[in-house]
Amino acid sequence: GESVGLHLPTLSVQEGDNSIINCAYSNSASDYFIWYKQESGKGPQFIIDIRSNMDKRQGQRVTVLLNKTVKHLSLQIAATQPGDSAVYFCAEGFSGGYNKLIFGAGTRLAVHP
């Protein structure tokens, strides 16, 4: 049988709805955070990032929110489109940590027409 942990959590949304993908990070010393989108068989694609001295940052159709108190990060996608279907990863980094990133487990976003 399949092992626990090999199933990515999935968020299913209707086309045109807003999507919110959540992420809990682990290191309170992390000072920057990045969201990546990964389509099947491809490398991760940079979406948006945020520094720890901010709590919100907006891009084109995307917004990232950072709550350092509870070590929580979210990605909001407005007017979700079928092309947004992918796996989304959050990553945390520490400027003093040789620029290494620690990736979260990922969330699969499924957009239905």
Add this chain to the structure above:
Amino acid sequence: GAVVSQHPSWVICKSGTSVKIECRSLDFQATTMFWYRQFPKQSLMLMATSNEGSKATYEQGVEKDKFLINHASLTLSTLTVTSAHPEDSSFYICSVHGGPHRTDTQYFGPGTRLTVL
């Protein structure tokens, strides 16, 4: 962001052979590149940090003699999987730290699918 390529995009080899994967930064001179491995339905796991002109830094549990990394120029890093076995079958992805317009993030290559028979 930085444009990163990998070659080959996929490779199938026999158990016991060695496979070399190239990672190129096409529009940016990268002093630091990273190599990741990703198993199906799992997240990216950092294997090593590749530093131009010096030895790579490996993460705990990654065998440096099995996964040879060479970063001989500012635009090329190579990962060689030596004496590959079926358990080495995975998706290998490299990234570049920084880019022509940003200095504080990582941009990824398209990945290389390795299948060891």
